[in-house]
Amino acid sequence: MKLALVLPGGVDRGGEERVIPAFLALIGQLSLRHDVHVFVLRQEPKPATWTLRGATVHNIGDGRQRVRAIAAIVAEHRRGPFDAVQAIFSGSCSLVAMAAAKWIRRPGLIHIAGGELIALPAIGYGGRQRWISRMREAVSLRAAAAVTAASAPILESLQALGVHAQRLPLGVDLAAWPPSLPRRRGPGAARLLHVASLNRVKDQPALLRALAELVAQGVPFQMDIVGVDTLDGEMQRLAGELGLGERVRFLGFKTQRELRPLVDMADLLVMSSLHEAGPLVLLEAAVAGVPTVGTAVGHLVEWSPVAALAVPVGDHLALAGAIRQLLEDEALRLRLAHEAQRRALDEDAAYTAARFEALYRSLAK
CATH class of the missing domain: 3.40.50.2000 (Glycogen Phosphorylase B;)
Structure with missing residues (x-):
């Protein structure tokens, strides 16, 4: 054709x-x-x-x-x-x-x-x-x-x-983005990952406020944020105001080859979007053996609670609670990772x- x-x-x-x-x-x-x-x-x-x-x-x-x-x-x-x-x-x-x-x-x-x-x-x-x-x-x-x-x-x-x-x-193109088996968490602070352009629809303020709540609860973590900044440093300033300076790294745009090692090191992908049709990054994380927690949009609605955890859009406290739940329940985190990977590989x-x-x-x- x-x-x-x-x-x-x-x-x-x-x-x-x-x-x-x-x-x-x-x-x-x-x-x-x-x-x-x-x-x-x-x-x-x-x-x-x-x-x-x-x-x-x-x-x-x-x-x-x-x-x-x-x-x-x-x-x-x-x-x-x-x-x-x-x-x-x-x-x-x-x-x-x-x-x-x-x-x-x-x-x-x-x-x-x-x-x-x-x-x-x-x-x-x-x-x-x-x-x-x-x-x-x-x-x-x-x-x-x-x-x-x-x-x-x-x-x-x-x-x-x-x-x-x-x-x-x-x-996901499995030749360009090959599968990796879900792995158990290592010792020390949790590795969290957020991949999205810094813009209004991705609602990074809710993400950062959720992270600030985790700090207040004494949850150890390191968050890497990957994506083009369209907000002229606004999110970096908010992170500073919330006392997240040492916990959050803003890494800017990464090519797929540069992104993959960051995904492989992550324990959780965290999403905070107001709207998504998919998104592909959730599928990429799943192929790499990493489960996702985030707002109830797109595939997260379809997958939760069997292959991901979804919380109400804009609810940073619920997002913090879901992140903590998965970090404290390794068996659940791995079950979600395996089911998410199965679904992503099937499609x-x-x-x-x-x-x-x-x-x-x-x-x-």
Whole structure:
């Protein structure tokens, strides 16, 4: 098959920085058997083309992105017909994909991968904050031949909008991120890990307040926070105000190769997000044998309490309690780690690609 994937970004030509690992995993798997063309709206400011993970990447660049992206898909279709057009993320990606699919008379598909279906006005986040965005989503989703999403909470949001969708998680590339057996905790302070950009939706203030509560309770730990800082040092200042200076390290962005040793050393992954569709980092931690405790979003809702522990969003005291529970109950921590790993391995990147392929074939008939 010849496939068109429409992405907002995450496919830098270097393959390490400014990438979304789940995108690379899916592209690499599909390219093993199919002719994959990725139309990325703005990876670079100027139009360009390069090869990545076996696929041809068409960077649209600045200026009239939607119109030029649709034109680029149509032009490539004339060189050799596409079998399907897939948007990963809704919003502008779905609008481009559905318009192009209608033009070339091929099935168009949408995968919900972020905050397209929510509105969090307090932090200015979500695709449903403005009526024009809500209208665009309604038109795009109803034009799609199929809609997929990574986790049950997103499916419920789609159902509430009257949109039927299939659960299809974006899995981990096991060749690039090999499994490790869950291990027992070593002596000394617990090693905690948080992997996320420092931004409002990840709610690091709740995370830091949970850590401050653990300090007050006398729980020994060391927390590594990995992610790009978009808040100009605000979280570092808050950590200082909470007396966490010696307990928390802000490590900034790390490539996947740099991240893996930190995951391997961790006893727990801790998440504090207000919203997640997946997320991939939970699956990566699970593959590496590390269980997760965090807020009730995405896969955490699906997995808790058998393969993870989830607490109410924004409740830092509950988050501190769940972290302490797992640090004090090694048998429970290991049970969660083993079940989380089983689930992540069952739904790896090869599984994801196979599910997408089956969907494309069913629509091409």
